[in-house]
Amino acid sequence: MTTTPITPTGLLPTLPGPAYTDPATFLREQERIFEARWFCAVRAGDLLTPGSFRTVTVGRENVLITRGRDGALRAFLNVCRHRGARLCTEEAGQVRRTFRCPYHAWTYAPDGRLVAAPNLKDLPGLDRSAHGLIGVALREWLGYAWVCLADEPPSFEETVIGSVSARLGDDRAVERYRPADLVLGRRVTYDVRANWKLIVENFMECYHCATIHPELVQVLPEFAQGWAAQAAVGHGAAFAQDVEGFTVDGSGGFGRLPGLADEQDRRYFATTIRPQVFVNLVPDHVILHRMFPLAPDRTRVECDWLYAADVIDGGADVSASVELFHRVNEQDFAACERTQPAMHSRAYAAGGVLVPTEHHITEFHHWVTSLLA
Ligand code: FES
Numbered sequence: 267m268t269t270t271p272i273t274p275t276g277l278l279p280t281l282p283g284p285a286y287t288d289p290a291t292f293l294r295e296q297e298r299i300f301e302a303r304w305f306c307a308v309r310a311g312d313l314l315t316p317g318s319f320r321t322v323t324v325g326r327e328n329v330l331i332t333r334g335r336d337g338a339l340r341a342f343l344n345v346c347r348h349r350g351a352r353l354c355t356e357e358a359g360q361v362r363r364t365f366r367c368p369y370h371a372w373t374y375a376p377d378g379r380l381v382a383a384p385n386l387k388d389l390p391g392l393d394r395s396a397h398g399l400i401g402v403a404l405r406e407w408l409g410y411a412w413v414c415l416a417d418e419p420p421s422f423e424e425t426v427i428g429s430v431s432a433r434l435g436d437d438r439a440v441e442r443y444r445p446a447d448l449v450l451g452r453r454v455t456y457d458v459r460a461n462w463k464l465i466v467e468n469f470m471e472c473y474h475c476a477t478i479h480p481e482l483v484q485v486l487p488e489f490a491q492g493w494a495a496q497a498a499v500g501h502g503a504a505f506a507q508d509v510e511g512f513t514v515d516g517s518g519g520f521g522r523l524p525g526l527a528d529e530q531d532r533r534y535f536a537t538t539i540r541p542q543v544f545v546n547l548v549p550d551h552v553i554l555h556r557m558f559p560l561a562p563d564r565t566r567v568e569c570d571w572l573y574a575a576d577v578i579d580g581g582a583d584v585s586a587s588v589e590l591f592h593r594v595n596e597q598d599f600a601a602c603e604r605t606q607p608a609m610h611s612r613a614y615a616a617g618g619v620l621v622p623t624e625h626h627i628t629e630f631h632h633w634v635t636s637l638l639a
């Protein structure tokens with residue numbers, strides 16, 4: 267794997283404070299980013315049986331994702347075609363055969379067809395096929411259902427898979443971990459009182475690692491230097507010689523996942539899939555964060571710890587493994603929450619600065635501003 271050195275060139279500007287607080291900016295981000303790009307919505311393994319469903323917030327919309335009798339996952343706007351009531355009011359669940367609107371009981375099949383509307387059998391002009399749920403584009407990758415609200419979604423290969431290849435230097439770097447075959451060992455949901463961009467920026471840099479992540483730096487000593495794994499293409503941070511695994515106490519993990527290349531062993535790789543996914547790769551598990559931006563100053567983060575099926579099915583205790591990155595998450599989100607209130611300050615009206623170990627964040631800023639322009 268190649269490592270691209272970064273030349274220190276002084277300080278670069280951040281975005282100005284209002285970019286993290288302004289409701290109009292957040293609205294534009296919802297329109298042009300979250301409702302226009304591919305958005306990682308749910309873990310496919312959470313919807314195993316026909317009729318199982320989840321609802322998620324994507325930009326300003328609520329999206330219903332469900333598995334049909336044919337086994338396929340489909341996504342729809344979670345809006346009844348009659349008078350617009352939210353069709354599914356739960357975050358997750360299971361229907362036996364159909365989705366029934368709680369308002370006037372219009373009923374839809376898991377493939378979106380309108381199958382019944384009370385007392386309207388003979389109503390002239392009710393063309394049921396024209397009143398099915400509005401479909402949303404869906405792709406499965408890494409074991410997740412990704413949705414896109416755009417009428418013409420951008421290329422998934424270029425914008426999602428391509429961005430991972432560009433960061434990790436190899437389009438198979440993630441797929442070798444076979445995230446789709448892994449099993450959910452733990453999920454923690456964090457309600458973070460911070461703008462989604464602060465969370466992305468924080469994830470991309472490691473200048474803060476020595477200050478706030480003592481446990482992580484024990485396992486990945488090079489992080490104490492402040493260079494993030496994401497600062498250089500294809501770079502993975504090496505484990506400390508005296509640690510056995512990626513665990514909170516350095517104890518052994520669960521053995522190397524099959525299919526990994528030798529150079530992926532005893533290393534931590536990370537990538538951001540813009541706009542709302544972080545992937546962390548270690549030899550025995552994968553940690554994947556999905557962000558759901560809810561307001562300029564509020565972001566829900568769902569973090570999944572994924573392990574080989576035999577680890578979970580065998581009842582292994584994953585707590586030391588989960589605890590390491592759970593602490594990292596809490597440390598990171600606390601830092602973001604400490605930063606968010608100051609985004610309103612006149613001291614930050616023109617923004618702050620990025621030191622050389624943070625310079626790659628500029629590319630993220632350019633990406634955001636070009637989409638909002
Ligand atoms: S709004 Fe759904 S049936 Fe009337």
Ligand SMILES: [Fe+2]
Binds near residue numbers: 469474475479594598
């Ligand atoms: Fe961090």
